[in-house]
Amino acid sequence: MKIKNNPDSAQLIIGPALAVDTLIFTIREGKLNVLLIKIGSGPYQGKWALPGGIVPINETLDEAARNILEKKAGLKGVYMEQLYTFSGVARDVRGRMVSVAYFALVDSDQFALKTMDYYTDIQWRALDHLPRMAFDHKEIIQYGFARLQAKIEYTNIAYGLLPAEFTLSELQAVYEIILERALDKRNFRKKILALGIVQTAKGLRRGGVSRPAQLYRFTQRSLMLAQIL
């Protein structure tokens, strides 16, 4: 196990090691996806897992998670929050490891995946077609999905999954994919507009064969409470 070591503040501890794992959601081709990496070496070689790493002695968990997002997944400035801390005694065969899971949302169009040195592969995988996974990472994904489903109903968190400008139909699709049910178009638009969480942007989206759609943007691209459903 490779562990970063800052000699200035190093201390010897006999206790569980601390890691951060990041659960990154995006929407691609009408489905909710998570970012997975393929482990390159060690007892879990060839297995899929969430991007993660050991917490350096001189970083907070938020900093460690941001660094993993940036350096291991190439994602910067995305929505992120702490999810839960997992501590099963047997979750890592290499030794006692406690992992703080973080959860991030990305507009997949804005980021091109590139495989990093650390891993042999990195892929978006649909939530309903996950491979077998290392550690308890499937459990983390289920937990995070539940959080996402809950939070999209009473916050504007959906902004994390959309570009700056989007149509109301695109926003509605995000809701339908995450909640796994159809929503009524008129009621949805009425509610979203009444809440004032979006405002019209200049321009239309002319996607092809049909009538162009008005573009909107979130009035705030930061977490806000708003009872939507």
Place this chain on the structure above:
Amino acid sequence: MKIKNNPDSAQLIIGPALAVDTLIFTIREGKLNVLLIKIGSGPYQGKWALPGGIVPINETLDEAARNILEKKAGLKGVYMEQLYTFSGVARDVRGRMVSVAYFALVDSDQFALKTMDYYTDIQWRALDHLPRMAFDHKEIIQYGFARLQAKIEYTNIAYGLLPAEFTLSELQAVYEIILERALDKRNFRKKILALGIVQTAKGLRRGGVSRPAQLYRFTQRSLMLAQIL
């Protein structure tokens, strides 16, 4: 820093040490209280803090938190859930320490406090009269209070603060104290009864000078979703 060490599974880690802190709420004399201990030695001697401890190498966080509740606060079988993991780099002057906070609910009448060896004092303190506290424990309390306020609105979590049998007025008082606002008696009773989260128990509470009140019990003393407010 004293650290428990199980030689069977010990490993040397250079990284943040891991602790659990428990935030224990109860209601006493019409106010929300938290359980605080007074630290007996070290740089924080004489300061107040939440009961906590280092996570042993062979315990999950839930187990470690249960053990702290039982051995340091004398509480068994109470409602408990993981709250959040705090990781500020300077939260403990003795060294880098990450703390997983847990949050517990207790019916204070059922447990008599006794000061343990570890601490020089242990007390219930009203949330609106907290002493100066060690570490970032005031922040943990604020975070936990927000969780409690949110969760009492959409779950039956209030059972953790009440004895097996209680009157609807007592239940309403719990809600009013936590939400810090008055509720309409008729509407409250209508909602609670319609949801079916309580059922009548045998007997009446004859508290003294006024009409005796019907006793109720929760239909389930485990966490259930129920939109109450």
Place this chain on the structure above:
DNA sequence: GCAAAAGTGTTGAGTGTACACCCATGC
């Protein structure tokens, strides 16, 4: 002109909110 998605209002049911008086008991 036709296929495809955008956009738009109304109605009925159900839920939430406000509100005041009688009841059973202890002293």
Place this chain on the structure above:
DNA sequence: GCATGGGTGTACACTCAACACTTTTGC
């Protein structure tokens, strides 16, 4: 008999859910 908290119903406002057709574009 009076002070104390227990217990009960109704009316109005508002919110939620169901539902169908016209518009604008590309081909």
